[in-house]
Amino acid sequence: MQSTFNFQGAKKIVFGQGALRKLADEVRGLAGKKVLLVLDQGLERAGVAQQVVDSLEGGRISYFRYDKITPEPEPVLADEAAELGRQQGCDLVIGVGGGSSLDVAKAAAMLAKNVGKAEDYIGLETVPQPGLPTIMIPTTAGTGSEVTFTAVFTMRDRKKKGGINSHFMYPDLALLDPELTVTLPPHPTATTGTDALTHAIEAFTSLQSNPMSDMVAREAIGLIGANLRQAVESGDDLKARNDMLLGSLLGGLALASAGVGGCHALAYPLGAFFDIPHGLANAVLLPYIMGYNLESTEAKYAQVASLMEAGETGQSQRSYAEQSIAVVRRLTLAIGIPQKLKDLDIPESAIEDMAEMAMTVARPIANNPREMTKEAAIGIYEEAY
Ligand SMILES: [Fe+2]
Structure with missing residues (x-):
């Protein structure tokens, strides 16, 4: 902070x-x-x-x-x-x-x-x-x-x-x-909405996070957590669309101040090499990056779990932080986001080159709450594969 x-x-x-x-x-x-x-x-x-x-x-x-x-x-x-x-x-x-x-x-x-x-x-x-x-x-x-x-x-x-x-x-x-x-079809609603959630979570846990960016990021995480599934399943629900657009705006303000992190860096090569849309690339990778970052940002992930109403309170901070990853995974699964890189027709042999390129996305790499190395990026891609 x-x-x-x-x-x-x-x-x-x-x-x-x-x-x-x-x-x-x-x-x-x-x-x-x-x-x-x-x-x-x-x-x-x-x-x-x-x-x-x-x-x-x-x-x-x-x-x-x-x-x-x-x-x-x-x-x-x-x-x-x-x-x-x-x-x-x-x-x-x-x-x-x-x-x-x-x-x-x-x-x-x-x-x-x-x-x-x-x-x-x-x-x-x-x-x-x-x-x-x-x-x-x-x-x-x-x-x-x-x-x-x-x-x-x-x-x-x-x-x-x-x-x-x-x-x-x-x-x-x-x-x-x-x-x-309201006319945006379910799939792009899901992928772009998860991109907005990624902005909010990455800005919230960025090394550049600050009291102003945290304030808007928290609000964004709550709004998106509560409305993304509904916006995907009932596109004409104007209340859900309203709150998603507001969440996306606040996530954008958070990232404008605090930047994004490793998920955006590792998502970049998927777009550059394989034309995977930006939102989809982030949506697939987000839970894996969160898993990698967990040990460095436990307290904030515990807050993410609370903001996304992950479940029972009264657990240890660690187990509550782990719930933030589980709740993101449940959400992306429910809205039809593929859970593995191989579902995107990416060859496993590309991982080394993808990791090399991800490391050139300098500012998000530098903002990531846990030090991101090429070896770590390879490990994340392999786990996500
Ligand atoms: Fe993004």
Whole structure:
């Protein structure tokens, strides 16, 4: 636990059912005249894109659409979106969708005011100038990207993932409307929701955790623990969707301040090598990382067990901490998350290379509450296999 810390997120957060109806006013509030609208392809099917477009048109805001976002995006998508935004004279960027479109939107807004390509800026604080103003509208309860300063990209040709991390990329507005998440099918609800839980648990147990991040992480763990299964099983339960989106937002704020840990580091290679979606990779690995970390973060895992209502109290701290792993495992099993890496069609022979790459994900490795080595990563992957 750190006694000196930073706590920052989106400059403004608008949350609640019907929040989308405020979009045009919020664009005007940021002096936006023409919007670059960055959208997930899947949003067409769910009718969400139309709701966003209606909200802009109803408020007489002109916009230009960029909707070529794919899962685990390559940096060239941000280059393309930024170029289109420049050609069209856009002065504000709205990202709508899961983490992929939000990250592309953040990077495209940055590139609109900085020379070069997205890949040139991968790293920490490499961006010289602020970009265009941004509004982030998540349609999954999972990414947290609406309040972080990061945009993650996959370089498939080199089998690498990396993030642009700049204080200029904190969104100006995170607009969260739970009504936009009700059409998300059960499987992505489960994987993105478990990603949100991973953010909260990893931030809570990070070596960078602090009183502010702990406060929001605790709330996030409680909300997600109580609502994820219901959101998966009854997608139209607006109360469960509301509380999941709130939990995801708070998990995002926790990770924006305290970072994530070993689970995210070990999940990265699954995306870079095998195109396993980020949320699914984290969801499979989370209980195994918790098992590895247990001896270094017993007191906090005991709190996780309590927040997730793991069961009987009055046991030793150790056995209660162990309950946190059991409750996470029960939850992921109940919502249909595969329990083993081999269920993801990953060859066992890849473990060594995956461990090598995981160790390059420097900040999450450094934040992990128990020292993470390549040998330890191999051991975790083998156990998860
Ligand atoms: Fe994540």
